[in-house]
Amino acid sequence: MPSYQPPPAALDPIETASADELRALQDARLRETIRHAHDHSPHYRAAFAAAGVEPGDVGGIGELSRLPFTTKEDLRRNYPFGMFAVPRERVARIHASSGTTGRPTVVGYTAGDLRTWAEVMARSLRAAGARPGQILHNAYGYGLFTGGLGVHAGAEHLGCTVVPVSGGLTERQVRLIADFGPEIITVTPTYMLAIADEMERQGIDPAATSLKVGVFGAEPWTGRLRETLEERLDIHAVDIYGLSEVIGPGVAQECLETKDGLHVWEDHFYPEVVDPGTGALLPDGELGELVFTSLTKRAMPVIRYRTGDLTRLLPGTARTMRRMEKITGRTDDMLIVRGVNVFPTQIEELLLAEAELSPHFQCVLGKRGPLDTLTVTAEPATDSTVDAAEEAGRRLAERIKGTIGVTAAVRIVAVGGVERSAGKMRRVVDER
Numbered sequence: 001m002p003s004y005q006p007p008p009a010a011l012d013p014i015e016t017a018s019a020d021e022l023r024a025l026q027d028a029r030l031r032e033t034i035r036h037a038h039d040h041s042p043h044y045r046a047a048f049a050a051a052g053v054e055p056g057d058v059g060g061i062g063e064l065s066r067l068p069f070t071t072k073e074d075l076r077r078n079y080p081f082g083m084f085a086v087p088r089e090r091v092a093r094i095h096a097s098s099g100t101t102g103r104p105t106v107v108g109y110t111a112g113d114l115r116t117w118a119e120v121m122a123r124s125l126r127a128a129g130a131r132p133g134q135i136l137h138n139a140y141g142y143g144l145f146t147g148g149l150g151v152h153a154g155a156e157h158l159g160c161t162v163v164p165v166s167g168g169l170t171e172r173q174v175r176l177i178a179d180f181g182p183e184i185i186t187v188t189p190t191y192m193l194a195i196a197d198e199m200e201r202q203g204i205d206p207a208a209t210s211l212k213v214g215v216f217g218a219e220p221w222t223g224r225l226r227e228t229l230e231e232r233l234d235i236h237a238v239d240i241y242g243l244s245e246v247i248g249p250g251v252a253q254e255c256l257e258t259k260d261g262l263h264v265w266e267d268h269f270y271p272e273v274v275d276p277g278t279g280a281l282l283p284d285g286e287l288g289e290l291v292f293t294s295l296t297k298r299a300m301p302v303i304r305y306r307t308g309d310l311t312r313l314l315p316g317t318a319r320t321m322r323r324m325e326k327i328t329g330r331t332d333d334m335l336i337v338r339g340v341n342v343f344p345t346q347i348e349e350l351l352l353a354e355a356e357l358s359p360h361f362q363c364v365l366g367k368r369g370p371l372d373t374l375t376v377t378a379e380p381a382t383d384s385t386v387d388a389a390e391e392a393g394r395r396l397a398e399r400i401k402g403t404i405g406v407t408a409a410v411r412i413v414a415v416g417g418v419e420r421s422a423g424k425m426r427r428v429v430d431e432r
């Protein structure tokens with residue numbers, strides 16, 4: 001267990017407000033958001049009309065499910081600026097998804113939205129254990145991706161000394177960590193692993209750096225990977241969640257003191273969980289697709305946005321606001337291999353239990369005749385032999401069959417043979 005304990009810090013009053021206070025605020029903000037979206041966005045006006053709802057029909061959160069969903073497809077159809085609910089001149093910043101498939105999705109922020117974002121992001125970093133005056137090494141990518149600039153603004157707002165490294169140039173990442181002495185690092189968990197490998201290559205003990213907390217997100221990662229990262233780097237590893245459509249990083253954050261899932265900043269982003277197939281609202285505690293309604297965003301409000309992320313909502317602990325469980329995966333990352341559903345996170349849990357394998361892996365989907373095949377590509381751990389890794393690979397294949405119920409081949413490749421990424425790792429390679 002890492003020894004760092006952050007000094008106490010004052011929270012925003014709403015973080016510990018009563019459930020009633022929070023609900024009253026949400027109700028009022030929801031009414032405003034719906035009115036604003038209806039009056040200023042042709043998309044929402046048409047969508048509400050098609051569903052037969054008037055803004056006045058929704059008095060509060062209790063009636064939210066009368067409104068239609070918003071999907072990624074809606075954003076694509078309105079490319080580039082059609083979802084904006086303010087004149088384009090009032091949009092202070094634009095971000096966009098990489099758009100590897102189809103058109104990118106574009107999101108916009110007013111100056112006020114950027115302030116809100118910096119506030120929720122600062123709140124997230126504080127919950128993660130960051131404090132004013134600390135040096136924060138930000139290795140999330142800067143650019144159209146929301147990670148770099150989003151975390152950056154929040155860290156400045158909190159009062160940290162920000163090192164805006166962005167992703168990539170791994171040798172330099174290690175150099176700057178050694179020279180500047182940051183206590184906080186913000187980066188995807190898989191790129192943190194690559195940085196730790198590079199530390200070892202340079203003869204630096206990853207557990208002996210100045211780092212105390214890693215704020216890891218932008219991709220699914222498991223409790224097992226938390227253990228790996230905490231042990232290897234002697235840091236606290238906490239989870240941060242967000243998505244561009246809703247605002248970017250800072251929608252939900254795990255608290256350092258409990259590490260029990262992510263508190264959703266519900267005063268700005270109202271979460272629902274629905275059945276991914278039928279869209280029916282599910283009660284708290286049930287696993288389904290996360291849906292968000294923004295409560296304060298002006299440039300691009302989102303109403304009941306289908307995230308594609310699978311999780312469940314849980315009661316608050318370290319904060320009164322509800323938690324979401326660590327994300328299992330995305331609906332579109334679910335592998336269906338001969339009728340069995342598999343998430344890469346399930347493979348990660350099993351793979352990390354094998355000490356002879358490195359934590360870098362990919363799931364490759366192929367075809368043999370009419371049948372789908374799943375091959376997990378993995379590497380030997382640096383202090384392991386190829387024979388021991390092959391043996392661990394055979395064990396892993398058996399455990400995948402035994403626990404998940406799917407037949408998978410495990411292919412051991414040379415160290416460095418599994419693709420690396422300086423940001424979000426591509427876990428699934430579809431070769432069919």
Ligand code: DLL
Nearest residue numbers: 147217218219220240241242243244248249309327
């Ligand atoms: O990934 C925003 C972000 C940046 C979050 C930095 C955290 C840290 P997008 O590129 O729009 O935005 O991707 C959003 O990434 O719908 C999830 O599928 C996934 N994702 C983000 N955070 C987590 C997380 C940023 N903590 C998509 N756990 C989301 C699992 C995550 N998946």
